[in-house]
Amino acid sequence: MRFAAIKPIKFVIHFIFVCLLLNTITVYAEQASKLLIQFDLPAGELGDVLNLYSRQAGVTLSYEERIVQGIKVPANNGNYSAEAMLFSLLNSTNLLPVKVADNAWLIQDRGQQSITTLETIQVESRRDQVKDKAYRESASVNVLTQENIERFRGTSVGDIFQGIPGVLISENRNSGGLDVNIRGMQGQGRVPVLIDGSRQETTVYRGYSGVSSRSYIDPDLIGNLQISKGPVMTAQGTGATGGLVSVNTLSVADIVKPGEDLGFRLRASGIGNSSSAPAPGTYAGYHLPGTPLTPDQNAVRLNNQLSRVVYRSDCRFAQDCPTSYLMPERFAPEQGMDRPALFEFSDYAASFAAAKRFDWGDVVAAYAKREQGNYYAGTKGTVPVVHVNEPIKLPFYTETLVTLNGVARFRAGERVANTNFSSESLLLKSSVYLPDDQSLEFSYIRYDSDYGEMMPSQIRGFGQIRQWLNSEVLNQTYTARYRWQPVEYDWADLKINLWHTNAITDLNTPSVGSIELADNIARTDDYQRWGIDIANTMLFYPIGELKFDYGLAGQWEDMDNNTPEADSGFYAGSRRGWRREFSAFTHLSWQPWQDWTFAAGLRYTHFSAKDNNPIDDLTPEHPACQSDGNSGCLPVTYRNSQSGGAPSFTVTWEPLAGLQFYLRHAQALRMPSLFESSSGLSVSPALDITLKPEHAKNSEFGINYLASQVFNDSDKFRVKSAYFANHVDDYLTRTGLNAFETPRSSTDFFRLRNIDSLDLRGIEFDLSYDATTWLFELKGTKYSHIEVCNVASYVRYYCTDWGLNQSYFNNMIPPNWHASAHVGARLFDQILELGLRATLMGKRNRIPQYNARPGFNRPVLWENYRVFDLYANYQITPDVAVDLTIDNITDRYYLDALSLGLVPAPGRTARLSVNLQF
Numbered sequence: 048m049r050f051a052a053i054k055p056i057k058f059v060i061h062f063i064f065v066c067l068l069l070n071t072i073t074v075y076a077e078q079a080s081k082l083l084i085q086f087d088l089p090a091g092e093l094g095d096v097l098n099l100y101s102r103q104a105g106v107t108l109s110y111e112e113r114i115v116q117g118i119k120v121p122a123n124n125g126n127y128s129a130e131a132m133l134f135s136l137l138n139s140t141n142l143l144p145v146k147v148a149d150n151a152w153l154i155q156d157r158g159q160q161s162i163t164t165l166e167t168i169q170v171e172s173r174r175d176q177v178k179d180k181a182y183r184e185s186a187s188v189n190v191l192t193q194e195n196i197e198r199f200r201g202t203s204v205g206d207i208f209q210g211i212p213g214v215l216i217s218e219n220r221n222s223g224g225l226d227v228n229i230r231g232m233q234g235q236g237r238v239p240v241l242i243d244g245s246r247q248e249t250t251v252y253r254g255y256s257g258v259s260s261r262s263y264i265d266p267d268l269i270g271n272l273q274i275s276k277g278p279v280m281t282a283q284g285t286g287a288t289g290g291l292v293s294v295n296t297l298s299v300a301d302i303v304k305p306g307e308d309l310g311f312r313l314r315a316s317g318i319g320n321s322s323s324a325p326a327p328g329t330y331a332g333y334h335l336p337g338t339p340l341t342p343d344q345n346a347v348r349l350n351n352q353l354s355r356v357v358y359r360s361d362c363r364f365a366q367d368c369p370t371s372y373l374m375p376e377r378f379a380p381e382q383g384m385d386r387p388a389l390f391e392f393s394d395y396a397a398s399f400a401a402a403k404r405f406d407w408g409d410v411v412a413a414y415a416k417r418e419q420g421n422y423y424a425g426t427k428g429t430v431p432v433v434h435v436n437e438p439i440k441l442p443f444y445t446e447t448l449v450t451l452n453g454v455a456r457f458r459a460g461e462r463v464a465n466t467n468f469s470s471e472s473l474l475l476k477s478s479v480y481l482p483d484d485q486s487l488e489f490s491y492i493r494y495d496s497d498y499g500e501m502m503p504s505q506i507r508g509f510g511q512i513r514q515w516l517n518s519e520v521l522n523q524t525y526t527a528r529y530r531w532q533p534v535e536y537d538w539a540d541l542k543i544n545l546w547h548t549n550a551i552t553d554l555n556t557p558s559v560g561s562i563e564l565a566d567n568i569a570r571t572d573d574y575q576r577w578g579i580d581i582a583n584t585m586l587f588y589p590i591g592e593l594k595f596d597y598g599l600a601g602q603w604e605d606m607d608n609n610t611p612e613a614d615s616g617f618y619a620g621s622r623r624g625w626r627r628e629f630s631a632f633t634h635l636s637w638q639p640w641q642d643w644t645f646a647a648g649l650r651y652t653h654f655s656a657k658d659n660n661p662i663d664d665l666t667p668e669h670p671a672c673q674s675d676g677n678s679g680c681l682p683v684t685y686r687n688s689q690s691g692g693a694p695s696f697t698v699t700w701e702p703l704a705g706l707q708f709y710l711r712h713a714q715a716l717r718m719p720s721l722f723e724s725s726s727g728l729s730v731s732p733a734l735d736i737t738l739k740p741e742h743a744k745n746s747e748f749g750i751n752y753l754a755s756q757v758f759n760d761s762d763k764f765r766v767k768s769a770y771f772a773n774h775v776d777d778y779l780t781r782t783g784l785n786a787f788e789t790p791r792s793s794t795d796f797f798r799l800r801n802i803d804s805l806d807l808r809g810i811e812f813d814l815s816y817d818a819t820t821w822l823f824e825l826k827g828t829k830y831s832h833i834e835v836c837n838v839a840s841y842v843r844y845y846c847t848d849w850g851l852n853q854s855y856f857n858n859m860i861p862p863n864w865h866a867s868a869h870v871g872a873r874l875f876d877q878i879l880e881l882g883l884r885a886t887l888m889g890k891r892n893r894i895p896q897y898n899a900r901p902g903f904n905r906p907v908l909w910e911n912y913r914v915f916d917l918y919a920n921y922q923i924t925p926d927v928a929v930d931l932t933i934d935n936i937t938d939r940y941y942l943d944a945l946s947l948g949l950v951p952a953p954g955r956t957a958r959l960s961v962n963l964q965f
Contacts (some may be wrong), residue, residue: 227240280962329512353949360373389957417468547577595633625656
């Protein structure tokens with residue numbers, strides 16, 4: 048199965064020829080003047096930066112020294128045309144570049160008169176330049192700009208990722224956190240989320256159904272973000288077997304208009320399809336009370352059957368009809384069906400940002416506030432249905448079988464309990480220009496949120512669904528970045544990044560349906576993380592260009608539980624421990640000729656961890672028992688230490704400007720996470736099972752195509768496509784016990800262990816055409832092979848395409864395919880923009896009816912769905928814009944792909960926003 052024929056390669060070959068036929072002639076004629084250049088310009092004195100620009104762009108600049116003296120500019124990095132970068136450098140100054148010949152410019156004061164006739168120059172927006180970067184990378188990369196985020200903000204924070212090929216957000220409707228899944232890889236550090244260079248991610252226990260990894264950021268504070276798929280050979284990519292999400296918060300350029308030094312931005316949104324959360328304890332959704340069926344009766348349940356109960360009536364003897372066998376009058380509460388009108392806005396989101404440029408640097412301050420109640424589910428599609436079968440007359444009573452079928456227990460159009468969300472965010476950020484081409488950047492982010500959530504196991508079947516007490520998270524991030532990029536030295540481009548993340552979470556999620564509100568005790572988890580990464584870039588020009596990157600990274604993690612009851616009762620064994628990880632990397636890129644680039648890299652990683660919860664229930668027969676002299680065993684603490692290296696190789700061929708072919712093989716090691724290295728509720732590491740690092744081996748063949756002025760003077764054509772084959776040895780997950788493993792207690796059900804392997808293969812495409820007056824985008828991912836293998840007891844097939852007994856991976860398997868299409872139009876001189884996006888989601892692999900033992904962690908099976916979102920933007924003045932969006936315009940009832948709990952997505956939702964920037 049693992050070496051099946053790779054049919055998608057045929058698609059890639061055909062795709063290449065189509066691209067060549069479409070645009071080769073146009074690009075070849077204009078490539079000399081339209082080449083994009085990779086610039087890396089530091090912040091500093093304008094004169095010094097212009098000298099470095101001249102060398103990187105290969106152009107001649109003429110200007111008087113006096114007109115550039117005392118002017119400082121911020122750093123500028125990325126792929127740009129020479130003209131666009133020069134205009135970008137000078138856009139906040141009083142200077143104007145004048146073209147006097149090919150590759151020659153004269154810089155003058157804007158007040159000066161010039162008789163030089165300028166040729167037509169296409170100046171791209173900063174957002175276009177950021178977006179274009181993804182189509183110049185020899186790897187699978189996607190970029191989200193502010194425009195993307197504003198256009199499709201959605202109801203939940205993770206909705207901003209909707210439509211990105213190969214990327215899904217797990218448990219998107221709970222907590223306001225981000226748990227990013229890239230090509231089936233998710234959680235425990237497989238996909239680090241960096242916010243201004245600081246590592247996020249807190250692993251939260253979610254009952255028998257698994258765990259959730261959460262990172263927090265308000266979309267209004269995001270300037271742009273980049274998603275890199277697969278291992279990344281940078282200082283910050285340690286352990287990223289699935290990929291890396293790099294979020295850049297708002298910068299001065301996002302707020303201050305070109306040519307000005309002070310700017311403000313105000314946003315306010317009204318959000319519909321919701322109402323205030325009801326009082327804690329309020330019931331919701333369908334519920335079939337009664338005596339549970341026997342295991343044999345439950346075994347006949349179908350994949351979409353949530354529950355089945357047999358009720359009795361007409362009993363000859365009273366003892367045959369106890370209360371637990373009586374059919375209730377209703378299977379759902381009366382409340383929760385009062386859905387508001389489409390344009391009744393009861394929720395809101397607002398933010399304010401200000402920025403100022405100074406001679407010594409710049410300052411940014413922003414505040415964001417969100418208040419959302421419980422939203423309402425859709426009404427169309429596969430809605431849950433209670434089916435009452437025909438009564439069966441038996442000798443002593445009558446039996447009636449009642450079944451609940453569907454993907455979730457909430458009714459069509461019902462208020463979905465525990466989807467309420469409230470947050471406040473603060474961003475403070477400053478850059479300081481230092482002498483000798485040095486700069487410093489400081490950032491502080493405070494994220495404080497109250498939110499509703501329920502354990503997935505409770506939503507599924509442990510009692511009736513209820514509105515519960517809110518949980519709370521306070522996440523604070525501190526970063527300090529230093530950069531030294533001397534103009535006169537090619538061997539120095541030094542970056543030092545210090546960061547600290549402090550996450551305190553108060554969890555109010557009960558584990559079973561019988562717990563009462565009065566008995567609830569919040570569990571407080573305190574997670575502290577510190578880190579440093581150092582990297583330098585050296586350039587040489589022996590034959591072509593030789594670029595040498597190298598660096599170090601380290602992080603220190605500590606986790607504790609601050610709940611007074613954590614040493615006894617329900618909270619006994621809450622996780623406490625520490626983890627240390629250090630890595631070093633080198634990466635060499637050589638471009639001997641303009642159209643060929645070769646790259647290779649290596650990363651070495653070492654980690655150690657200690658569990659601060661001692662194991663005190665060992666028996667004298669256990670191999671790890673050390674006698675306490677009294678027929679017992681001394682407490683033992685779990686420790687682990689591992690190390691290893693992983694390489695990467697890339698070959699890039701660019702036969703024409705804008706057209707690239709690349710072949711990439713990248714490996715990565717992910718060391719066991721702090722959650723996996725500490726003991727606690729549900730699962731703990733075993734003393735006799737050594738947890739080894741995961742070893743990811745990813746191969747990829749792809750093409751990039753980026754061209755401007757294809758059919759008119761201002762259009763842009765972008766294409767990115769790749770075939771990927773990802774293999775992971777020693778994948779680390781939770782499983783059941785083998786036959787030879789003895790449980791330590793009556794609740795010892797699981798084992799953390801490295802299983803044999805995981806394979807995910809498929810093809811991705813990303814195509815867009817922007818003709819200025821209209822645009823079209825088509826993106827998607829199709830998996831050709833999903834397989835997870837483990838040699839273990841109680842299984843018939845060691846390799847499956849749906850998961851493993853008790854494994855966390857069961858609810859990380861992506862759908863067999865997903866895609867999105869977007870069509871937009873810009874009317875009346877681009878004052879009005881209208882558009883429609885379709886999100887198309889396939890099913891995940893089904894569980895076989897026999898010979899499968901999913902156990903407690905039964906995979907969540909969503910139906911395939913089609914969701915359509917409509918948007919309109921009207922630019923009233925250059926400073927004022929109004930947005931109207933209607934998400935899920937067909938009011939589809941559906942369960943998001945990768946849902947951990949059975950929480951349906953929002954139904955038809957309208958949002959009206961006003962944006963002011965001045």
